[in-house]
Amino acid sequence: MAGNSHGLFVWNGHMALIIIQRLLQSSLVLLLVAFVAFSMFRFVGDPVENLLGQEATLEDRAILTERLGLNDPLPVQYIRFVGKVLSWDFGVSYRTGVPVADMISERLPATLELALISAIFAMVLGISLGVYTAINRRGWLANFVMSTSLIGVSLPTFLIGILLIWVFSVELGWLPSFGRGETTDIGGWDTGLLTIEGLRSLVLPAVTLGLYQMTLIMRLVRSEMLEVLREDYIRFAFARGLHTKSIHQRHAVPNTLLPVITVAGLQLGSIIAFAIITESVFQWPGIGLMFINAVYFVDIPVMSAYLILVALMFVTINLIVDMAYFAIDPRIRSGAGGGK
Amino acid sequence: MTHLLDIKDLQVTFSNRHGDLRVLDGVSLHVGRGEILGIIGESGAGKSMTGNAVMGLLEPPGKITKGDILFDGVSIIGKAEGLRGKHISMIFQDPLTSLNPLKRVGDMLTETMRTHLPIGKSEAEERARASFEEVGLDPSRLDAYPHEFSGGMRQRVVIALALAGEPELLIADEPTTALDVSVQAQILELIRNLCEKRGLGVMLITHDIGVIANSCDRVAVFYAGRPVEIAGVSELLAHPKHPYSEGLIASMPRIDADSRHEMLRQIEGSMPALNKLPKGCAFAPRCHKVMDKCLEQQPIMQSGRAACWLGEA
Numbered sequence: 001m002a003g004n005s006h007g008l009f010v011w012n013g014h015m016a017l018i019i020i021q022r023l024l025q026s027s028l029v030l031l032l033v034a035f036v037a038f039s040m041f042r043f044v045g046d047p048v049e050n051l052l053g054q055e056a057t058l059e060d061r062a063i064l065t066e067r068l069g070l071n072d073p074l075p076v077q078y079i080r081f082v083g084k085v086l087s088w089d090f091g092v093s094y095r096t097g098v099p100v101a102d103m104i105s106e107r108l109p110a111t112l113e114l115a116l117i118s119a120i121f122a123m124v125l126g127i128s129l130g131v132y133t134a135i136n137r138r139g140w141l142a143n144f145v146m147s148t149s150l151i152g153v154s155l156p157t158f159l160i161g162i163l164l165i166w167v168f169s170v171e172l173g174w175l176p177s178f179g180r181g182e183t184t185d186i187g188g189w190d191t192g193l194l195t196i197e198g199l200r201s202l203v204l205p206a207v208t209l210g211l212y213q214m215t216l217i218m219r220l221v222r223s224e225m226l227e228v229l230r231e232d233y234i235r236f237a238f239a240r241g242l243h244t245k246s247i248h249q250r251h252a253v254p255n256t257l258l259p260v261i262t263v264a265g266l267q268l269g270s271i272i273a274f275a276i277i278t279e280s281v282f283q284w285p286g287i288g289l290m291f292i293n294a295v296y297f298v299d300i301p302v303m304s305a306y307l308i309l310v311a312l313m314f315v316t317i318n319l320i321v322d323m324a325y326f327a328i329d330p331r332i333r334s335g336a337g338g339g340k
Numbered sequence: 341m342t343h344l345l346d347i348k349d350l351q352v353t354f355s356n357r358h359g360d361l362r363v364l365d366g367v368s369l370h371v372g373r374g375e376i377l378g379i380i381g382e383s384g385a386g387k388s389m390t391g392n393a394v395m396g397l398l399e400p401p402g403k404i405t406k407g408d409i410l411f412d413g414v415s416i417i418g419k420a421e422g423l424r425g426k427h428i429s430m431i432f433q434d435p436l437t438s439l440n441p442l443k444r445v446g447d448m449l450t451e452t453m454r455t456h457l458p459i460g461k462s463e464a465e466e467r468a469r470a471s472f473e474e475v476g477l478d479p480s481r482l483d484a485y486p487h488e489f490s491g492g493m494r495q496r497v498v499i500a501l502a503l504a505g506e507p508e509l510l511i512a513d514e515p516t517t518a519l520d521v522s523v524q525a526q527i528l529e530l531i532r533n534l535c536e537k538r539g540l541g542v543m544l545i546t547h548d549i550g551v552i553a554n555s556c557d558r559v560a561v562f563y564a565g566r567p568v569e570i571a572g573v574s575e576l577l578a579h580p581k582h583p584y585s586e587g588l589i590a591s592m593p594r595i596d597a598d599s600r601h602e603m604l605r606q607i608e609g610s611m612p613a614l615n616k617l618p619k620g621c622a623f624a625p626r627c628h629k630v631m632d633k634c635l636e637q638q639p640i641m642q643s644g645r646a647a648c649w650l651g652e653a
Contacts, residue, residue, distance in 0.1 A: 232437035240452050241394060241425020241504055250451075251440045258442070283469075331441060332484040 012173060015326055015333065022322055026315040028137040031082070033311040036159060037304035038081045042074075044300055051094065090305035094296045100305045104287060108309075109190045110180055111279070111286030114274045117202055118210035122271070126214040127257070131220025134229065134256075135248060146222070152215030157274060161208040161281035168204060177199045178283040207281040209275060213267045220263055225256040265321035342413035343370035344541040345394065345428075345509055351406035352386075352393050361614055362380040363389050363402070366566045367433040368641070371509065376535055378552040378573065381562030382611050387545045390562075391511040394543075395430050396420025411509070425505040428457045433514040439486035445497050446482030449504055457503030466479035475500045475530060490504075492523035499530065509541045510633065516551060549592050551575060561585045564611055564622035569646040581646035583627045621649070 041047055048064050064251060069077060084091070089306070090100035129149075133142040169177035181201035192198030228234065229252055237247045276288035284339045294302035325332050352364040364386045370490060371377045379387045392398050395571055396418070409414050416423060432438050440448065449471065450464035459467070469479035475496040486494060495515060502510060512531065516524040532555050537543050544556060552559050552573060559576055560567040561584060569582040580586040587607035607625040624634040633649050641647040
């Protein structure tokens with residue numbers, strides 16, 4: 001057993017090592033995804049034809065092929081592609097002729113705000129309901145919540161969206177059924193969070209997008225919490241007379257949330273990915289809708305940029321999740337590994 | 341004089357739709373201040389159940405259906421929650437799982453102290469250091485997390501935590517079972533010392549008669565949900581009155597000269613299921629001294645020694 005100052009040094013070194021390792025893994029994943037995105041250009045349609053149309057002369061085609069560097073060996077093209085992506089250059093949209101990077105920066109705020117609000121909704125409600133239903137396992141309200149949650153898990157997202165529109169927009173007329181409402185531009189970031197209309201427009205899509213994750217997190221938290229409440233250290237906490245409330249809050253909940261972090265992180269990633277459906281239902285001007293439109297028109301640069309972007313977000317979230325474990329679990333921090 | 345803990349004719353029943361199961365029946369025993377009462381018996385004999393009943397930690401549907409538990413002369417049935425930690429505390433078998441892995445042990449210690457004692461943060465920290473010293477741990481380790489301690493050290497942390505609210509009674513449920521033998525002896529010695537120094541009453545639950553022999557003042561032998569013999573340790577070891585106690589002692593390996601060539605004896609058979617207890621003495625089917633009377637009538641413990649018809653005849 002090392003002394004404390006020494007111990008500090010050890011886990012710092014250990015931590016740095018893990019972080020470097022994770023960064024390398026993440027880069028590898030992103031390079032692979034970039035390769036898939038790159039291949040799309042080669043194998044889905046002919047880029048020269050896409051750009052020039054079918055009436056172009058052979059000479060025009062040859063010039064363009066040379067200009068696009070398509071005569072270079074494949075690895076050279078791939079490296080050039082990665083280099084461009086690194087400088088945030090995804091090429092020009094086949095359909096609109098606008099640089100894809102501009103399209104993304106115009107639409108990304110909409111998707112990120114939607115995903116953020118959905119994630120907050122899913123986590124806050126999912127965790128509190130999960131803890132509540134675990135503590136009041138036999139209560140009628142907890143049982144009611146549990147059975148209702150089955151609906152959230154089993155209904156497909158688009159159906160929930162349409163149902164919500166029908167109830168809250170068509171029948172009750174309380175909330176808008178499509179678009180972002182009024183937005184405000186803050187230094188290039190187009191936000192809908194500052195106006196009442198923008199916030200009202202967020203409610204239905206955010207609930208639609210987050211409902212499934214919310215019920216999933218709730219059921220996960222509940223079963224984890226029930227498990228933790230049976231642990232010896234909880235019994236011992238009762239035996240030494242700690243108050244029930246503080247046993248739940250300070251001992252049971254942190255141990256419950258530990259395994260939930262991983263799942264919640266992955267869910268956050270899929271919130272962004274699933275946004276495609278919600279954005280279509282609510283005509284939300286985000287990158288999901290942009291992707292769907294790109295698919296209709298085989299707009300390869302947009303599709304490949306979307307692919308890379310989603311992968312980047314997944315990888316980043318995973319990295320944050322790993323770091324979170326360091327912050328929360330002393331056993332991982334010290335590299336003790338294993339063991340409950 | 342009132343005993344620190346006085347259990348009178350306690351009965352605990354688990355009821356479900358298949359009927360009632362008496363896991364404890366007719367348990368009477370007492371623990372004095374500064375005394376260690378050992379409770380020994382096989383798995384399922386009701387040792388831990390007795391501890392849980394005193395703590396008010398019976399898992400539903402378990403319920404006290406008869407008898408009384410007096411603490412300092414006052415009945416505590418239904419009121420145990422207010423006494424936990426402050427007057428009665430309990431430690432469990434496995435020190436590896438008894439501590440919250442995410443909290444520093446010092447924080448758990450001050451948290452428990454401040455729950456029970458009217459003290460501020462700095463005084464709690466002061467006391468935490470003192471209590472670490474008392475249980476033989478280096479106070480500089482208060483900042484450590486549970487996983488940074490060995491098993492024996494963790495059980496010391498557990499003991500410090502259990503005693504943080506300065507209780508008068510400690511129920512130790514197999515506190516050394518999960519530890520290796522050399523560490524066992526240290527932990528038992530620690531409990532013995534705390535008992536003498538603080539005047540702490542201890543109910544030491546174990547299935548190891550060696551533990552009883554080394555550390556207890558008196559011992560209650562449990563069989564099928566009730567004590568069958570209660571006596572001073574040396575008296576019980578030398579002259580067991582109940583055939584079951586006799587069997588337990590005979591099954592203990594010894595290293596003195598004349599026993600070296602003897603076979604270790606064991607008690608034939610196993611304890612009956614609690615829902616299939618025989619009519620008379622529960623031990624009768626395994627007893628080598630069984631008499632007709634034993635099969636007919638359940639023996640009652642007379643004047644606090646053994647519940648057996650042998651002594652009566």
